[in-house]
Amino acid sequence: MSQDTAAIRVSGLSKHYGKTQALDDLEFEIPQGKVTGFLGPNGAGKTTTFRSLLGLTRPDGGDIEVLGMSVPAQLNQITKKVGAIVEEPGLIKSHTGTINMKIAADTLGFGHDRIDELIDFVGLTGDAGRKAEQYSKGMRQRLALAAAMIGDPELFLLDEPLDGLDPAGQHAFRARLRNLATEGKTVVVSSHDLADIEALADYVVVVNRGRLVTQGPLESLLDDGVVRVVVDDGPSAMAALSAAGIESRSDDKGLIVESEDGSSIVEVLARAGIYPSEVRRERTTLETVFLGMTEEFGT
Numbered sequence: 001m002s003q004d005t006a007a008i009r010v011s012g013l014s015k016h017y018g019k020t021q022a023l024d025d026l027e028f029e030i031p032q033g034k035v036t037g038f039l040g041p042n043g044a045g046k047t048t049t050f051r052s053l054l055g056l057t058r059p060d061g062g063d064i065e066v067l068g069m070s071v072p073a074q075l076n077q078i079t080k081k082v083g084a085i086v087e088e089p090g091l092i093k094s095h096t097g098t099i100n101m102k103i104a105a106d107t108l109g110f111g112h113d114r115i116d117e118l119i120d121f122v123g124l125t126g127d128a129g130r131k132a133e134q135y136s137k138g139m140r141q142r143l144a145l146a147a148a149m150i151g152d153p154e155l156f157l158l159d160e161p162l163d164g165l166d167p168a169g170q171h172a173f174r175a176r177l178r179n180l181a182t183e184g185k186t187v188v189v190s191s192h193d194l195a196d197i198e199a200l201a202d203y204v205v206v207v208n209r210g211r212l213v214t215q216g217p218l219e220s221l222l223d224d225g226v227v228r229v230v231v232d233d234g235p236s237a238m239a240a241l242s243a244a245g246i247e248s249r250s251d252d253k254g255l256i257v258e259s260e261d262g263s264s265i266v267e268v269l270a271r272a273g274i275y276p277s278e279v280r281r282e283r284t285t286l287e288t289v290f291l292g293m294t295e296e297f298g299t
Ligand SMILES: Nc1ncnc2c1ncn2[C@@H]1O[C@H](COP(=O)(O)OP(=O)(O)OP(=O)(O)O)[C@@H](O)[C@H]1O
Pocket: 017, 020, 021, 022, 040, 041, 042, 043, 044, 045, 046, 047, 048, 049, 192
């Protein structure tokens, strides 16, 4: 990524809690104007990273640059340009949706003129007069997004915003986030759920155990095609392929060969007298990418 297209740049970021190394020399970059999925299993360090980016926790070391400014030195300027939801959205449950929005605006030093428009954007117009304690989890998430939008920020840092929403709610929330990116905003969404990110993100940063596993455009992570081969005798087929210089691995459904070319696989197997019951190209899902990587890291 070139100098001027990264909205966030992190290097050497470390943070420990007692004996737990939450972040361990973490580095990544997040492109501007896109939706980035910040993906990792439970305990990977996602929330700790977001808290570090927002100056809510003090890392042991490392460099953080947000919108070209450095954390923590320029946090005052950064905060005005960032909308965030980290962990439980900070709503006051005894107040209505509208009053929560007014409090959010006042706290951040912004006017009230966009409140109705934002409540409408998140689809809460009919519920704006109800107390937040009567809201469902999905409604609270939507109100939190509206509150995060109050200062028309350039960058959104949303920690697990889709968590606990039903499929229809997730679909609508994803559409709203995509909409923000279409307007040129940078949106960073953390999740431990691969399907969320696959359906939403342009760019993906995968972390595990406080370290970067991989990062890149979603498409480039999914590009590598594999061929699925179903045979009766997996070990013999693997041996025959290996003798022909074709590496394969097995799972519960058969063999997986990292290759674009199914016909040469069939030819090699036929020469060894092995006739697969099925050979087909499979698109790599983010799940196989993710599982492969976390296995490498011994999870
Ligand atoms: N305040 C804290 N005190 C002690 N340990 C902490 C604290 N916050 C986080 N940790 C530890 O740091 C590691 C990273 O936690 P973090 O909350 O950043 O992970 P996460 O990726 O957000 O996980 P999840 O998907 O469960 O939200 C974990 O091992 C966690 O137990």
